[in-house]
Amino acid sequence: QVQLMQSGAEVKKPGASVKVSCKASGYTFNDHYMHWVRQAPGQGLEWMGRINPNNGGTDYAPKFRGRVTMTRDTSISTAYMELSRLRSDDTAVYYCARQRVVATLLDYWGQGTLVTVSS
């Protein structure tokens, strides 16, 4: 069965960077884009970007360009999302999600990783 297993919670200071991992299993990793979506406490979903595991190509939301880097390691079926120059309003649960068929269909989601930014 398809599973996306994310790394554990992180606490970071303002200005630092965080790197969240998402290990995929149960399907061919290269066949599906991986998206990253975040949700601040009590707020809505926010699309951050996606990566094509096949060639490493990325698309980022304009808001995050210059601060986010999405990468992958196909040898271990793992996608990564690194966010730099963290601010307190980056405190959120970060999800990875697998795309299927069309860009807006995210059919499997990771369990989420809470990133807390606090001095």
Next chain:
Amino acid sequence: QTVVTQEPSFSVSPGGTVTLTCGLTSGSVSTDYYPSWYQQTPGQAPRTLIFSTNTRSSGVPDRFSGSILGNKAALTITGAQADDECDYYCVLYMGSGISVFGGGTKLTVL
């Protein structure tokens, strides 16, 4: 910058029908935006209900349906049940690899 709009909240009576919408601050939503709808209960990851305007995801009851109504995408829930009370999000594909979520609708069943 175009924003995806949703009603912040909506209320429906048990057994009733409700239509949630997903629009744009500039322009009309069409099938070209591949509108999809997600349901989220507190503390859980979102669950896909509808994708590409009107295709129901596997296991989703036919009480949930998607469409284009006027210049917006729409999610209609018929025969509302107590456990439909949660948050609903739409997402649109804006082109060039970019997707945008709406702000979400908190649905109350009472």
